[in-house]
Amino acid sequence: MPVCEKCKKTITGTIVTALDKEWHAECFRCAECRCQLRGKSFFTTKDGRVVCETDYKIFEAARCAKCYESVTGEIVTALDKKWHPHCFVCNHCRKPFGGDGFMVKDDKPYCKKDYQVLFCGGKDVKVVSSDICYGCDQKLGSKWVEAMNQNWHPDCFVCQKCREKLSGEKFYNESGKPVCTKCG
Known part of the structure; x- marks a missing residue:
């Protein structure tokens, strides 16, 4: 018989399998708000706790x-x-x-x-503005994407994991690289 990761008791009935471990459905809960996680999105924090999506955004973002x-x-x-x-x-x-x-x-x-x-006493100053694409190091044309304090060709601003275009889409910045919401 399987043993619950949380309470260490034998599991009878519904078993939740997550993170290569088994849990009672009522024991598989967010470490912060204590909501049940069965059937919901969850994340593992840097310190190994399991949290719901809402608490992950609050504490880890x-x-x-x-x-x-x-x-x-x-x-x-x-x-x-x-x-x-x-x-x-x-x-x-x-x-x-x-x-x-x-x-x-x-x-x-x-x-x-x-x-x-x-x-500067009202004197004109030059704002340094890159005309080179951050993604491919080539000269930008008449259209570009400004994101993450860089300029990109629309075709170069893509998720660094799945390569889907991100222009106009929500994304995450992971260590200076754009990642779509599906991969993030």
Whole structure:
């Protein structure tokens, strides 16, 4: 007779098999909220605990540098931090950067206009903007994707696991590489 991984008692009736182990259905629960996981998506945390999808996003996902909430889906990586796209804004005017790039002063991002006024006496400054695709190192054309603080050809911005196109789709940033929600 199989023995439950959680309570170490013999299992009679319904058996849940997960992570190469067997559990009573009522013992296979999220380590955080204690909801039953039978038939639901679950994850194993870095420290080996089994958690539901909701708690995984709360405890294991990247945290936004501005609002400190979990960042899932589209992530802006800039200044060695993770941001929601709507949270990564000019430190002075609080407007999003769009495709205009940004300048940095004291580890804070500024739009070109505010940087000029605040730090250059209104003089024009050059914003370094890459015209090379991060995915293939070739020159960008008239259309490109801006993601993860890089520019990509639409055909080069793909999931690094299954190679599906990600332009316009939600994705995760795994160690600087885009991964679709199915593979992430």
